[in-house]
Amino acid sequence: MSIWVLAFSTLCRSALADGGGPDGGGIKDSVFRIREVAVVSQRIFVKEEAGMKQSSVDTVVLRDKANLSLSQLLSENTLVFIKEHGRGALATASFRGTAASHTQVNWNGININDPMAGMVDFSLIPVYVVDDLNLKHGAASLADRSGGLGGSINIGNRVDWQNRFGLKYMQGIGSYSTFDEFLSVGFGGPRFQSSTRLYHNYSANDFRFINRGIANVDPETGGITHPVDTNDNAGYTRYGILQEFYFRPNMKNRLSLKWWGQAADRSIPRATSYEGPDNSNLNRQQDVDHKVVADWKHYAASGRLMVRSGYSDKKLNYSLRNQVPGVGLVPAIYSESRQHSFLNTLSYSHDFSSLFSAEGRVHADYHDVVSRDTVTGSGYDRSRAEVSGFVALRRNFAERVNVNFMLRQDWIDGKRTPLVPYLGFDFRVLKGEDLILKGNIARNYKVPSLNSLYWQPGGNPDLQPEEGLSYELGVEYQAVLGGGGGSLGHLLKTELTAYRSDITNWIIWIPSFKGYWEPQNIKRVLARGLEFTAMLHGSLGPVSYKTAGTYAYTRSTNYGDPLVWSDESYGKQLPYIPVHSGNVMVNLSWRGFFLTWQHNSYSERYTTSSNDPTRRDWLYPYFMNDLVAGKDFRWNKVSFTAEFKVYNLFDETYHSVLYRPMPGRNYLLMLMIKL
Incomplete structure (x- = not known):
């Protein structure tokens, strides 16, 4: 690799790009301009979002952390807890104290949850x-869609219709022989836009750590020491492409085609x-993944029609x-597993007036899965058809x-599932103020994943679907504060939410007397x-600033039948879910x-x-700190x-998963050039 690493526009500079939707349309935000930043107050009293708790990651943060995986971004900047099996290894989400399969993940409108495991490995998604x-x-x-007992994470791409030509290259070098390269090229005009992104990441990942999983006992003194080991057999490489095409023949129609390989x-x-x-x-794992999505959006005077079709092909080999x-070596x-998914959506929304709107949508998805272990000869070959009306x-x-009523009905392989209703409200406490x-x-419903039903050995075809009944109450406040005393403006936004979700037939994998793990239903789990x-x-004079923070109190406890589940687990916190977390x-x-502290x-x-509090079964609290310093330069148009x-x-010495080490202090240098 040539020279080195990383780049990223400063938070205040890029805050100007924070408004608007993926297509650059939608409701315009109020903008109050100051010298170096734009203080943007978003509309938070919208009838189409009544009762919904939503959050987003600032586009500035997305650019600042483009070299990271989505797992790192989510753990550092959201309320989602990420369970990492090591640097560059499997990383899954726990949203509001739920399981990894209870988080639905969508990319440009198509669902990308693995139909086999029902979850997403966020370490494989680059920011x-x-x-x-x-x-x-x-x-x-x-x-x-249904099934998101914890919530959903929506990944999108947007078009810049003002772009004529843009070229950006970033290269980085870091600890543990880590090398990153990113290249993006975009061109077009007011009717057509093309964007190409290429990336490559590599790391030997051979960091040193104190191995507390092994203890050496001095026979004379009885003292215990732990060896210093190297994280061997842990290297990873990833490369990919994201190609986007956008076409706008007129102001009423927009077409797009996106391919991510x-x-x-x-x-x-x-x-x-x-x-040993x-x-x-x-152990080795290889993933090859292709996703394609095309959509057409038609905008009428009071309605919008959208047609979307996608295809996902995934190949996973593990040895x-x-x-x-x-x-x-034997x-x-x-x-070996291979998955094909066909995903289709048709939706229409209509504004009858500024006070009343309606929306209808149909999803039709089909998944085909083949899984084989060539050593043991075990595996399965299954398909699933999913239709959803909304x-x-x-x-x-x-x-x-504002009042928001939603109703969803699903059919799985032709069998109708229970209705899933939602009723939400917003109440503006003070007229003219953003205090909401x-x-x-709501009710929710999730069918078991294909692995839970058919995995060999261990799949349980008698599993019951998971069902949830949830309640939520919160208050949101937003204000643009005036300047004075050298200050040119401030935006304050805060939200507090209390929730309770009562889930029956929660699916969990446990050891069986047969010598392997198998999934079973827990009678009841209460997450609140x-x-x-x-x-x-x-801004304060010449200094612009941005601060953000989150805190989550999460109690997710097992209330399964004591006749089946031991009393020691009854009423206890589910494994690997922290009660307190924040950033x-x-x-x-x-x-x-610019300087950033995380x-x-x-x-x-x-x-x-x-919940045994032994050293073997207990992961101690940890506090993580990152620091970033940089400088922007400009020469002519470069x-x-x-x-x-x-x-x-x-x-800090810490673990996210038992017996899976994480690195100590490490460094990364990055350079970016942009035309």
Whole structure:
């Protein structure tokens, strides 16, 4: 690799791009301009969003963290807890204390949850391909589809119709032989736009760590020491392309075509408790993924018609090899899976007046899955057809109250599932002020994944679907504060939400007497908690600033039948879900220089359902700090950015998953050039 790493526009500079939807249309935000930033107050009293708890990641943060995976971005800047199996390894989401499969993930309107496992590995999604990131919390996800008992994460791309030609190249180098390269090219005019993004990431990932999974006992003193090990067999590489085409023949019609292709190859390190030979227990995973989506949007005077069709093809190979004397490396597992998904949507929304609107939508998806282990000969070949009908009625009353009623009906392989209703409201407490009381009540429903039903060995075809009944109440406040005393303006936005979700037939994988794991239904899980978010940004003289923070209190407890589940797990927090979590981000910018501090903290997590507080079954709290410093330069029409990042600033020792180490203090340097 040539020279080095990373770049990113400063938060205040890019805040000007924070408004608008993926197509640059929609409701315009109010903009109050100051010297270096635009203080943008978004509309938070919208009848189509009544009762919904939603959050988004600022486009500035997306650009600033383009070299990271989406798992890192979500854990640092949202209320979602990410369970990481190591740097560059499997990373899944726990949204509001729910399981990984309870978070629905959509890319440009098509669902990308793995039909086999029912979840998404966020370590395989680079932030570089994300332009918009919107989260719908809890029952708000029913606006997208059913099954999001925790919520939904929506990834989008947007078009800039003003672009004539743009070229951007970023290159980085970091600790553990980490190299990143990113190239984007865009061109077009007011009717046609093309955007191409290429990326490549590589890391040997061979960091050193204190291995607390192995203890050496001094026979004389009885003292315990832990060896310093290297994270071997942990390298990864990823490369991909995102191609976008947009066509606007007139102001009433827009067409788009997007293709995202990616290949990833990673070795999976052994658990830190492993004490066998170095040439055995070698794990490797290869992923090849292609997604295509095309849509047509027609805008009439009072309505909008949208037709969307997508295709997803995913190939995953996993192998486990052991050294056999005289033979060499012999596979103990060689699993191959192939998934084809066809995803289609037709929707129409109509504004009968400024006070009343309606929407109807139909989804028709088909999944075909083949999974085989060539060593054992086990596997399955299954398909699933999913059809979903959706209607919504939204009404505003006296400019103080919004009501949102949504109803969803699904059919799985021709069998009708229970109706899923949602009723939400917004109440403007003070006329003319953005102080909003909001709430909702909803039902949700999720069918088991194909792996849960048919995996060999262990699948359970007798599993019952998961059902949830949720309640939510919150208050949201927003204000643009006036300047004075050298200040040119500030935007304050904060929200507090309390929620409760009662879920029956929760699916969990447990060890069986047959010698392998299998899924079972828990009679009842109760997830409840508080969510708090706050954001303040603006300018103080020549210094622009932006601060944001979140806090989550999450109680997710097992209330399964004690006759089936031991009393030790009854009423206990589910494994790997922290009760307390939060993050804070502070960014300062002055005359092209910028500085960002990021802090994340998590309370203790238990690794067993009985919440045993032993060192083996308990993950201690940890506090993570990152620091970024950089400078923007400009020469004629060419801009440059140099940036230096320090991750894990105070060299914290921590684990996200038992026996899976995480790196200590590490560094990254990045350069960007933009035409």
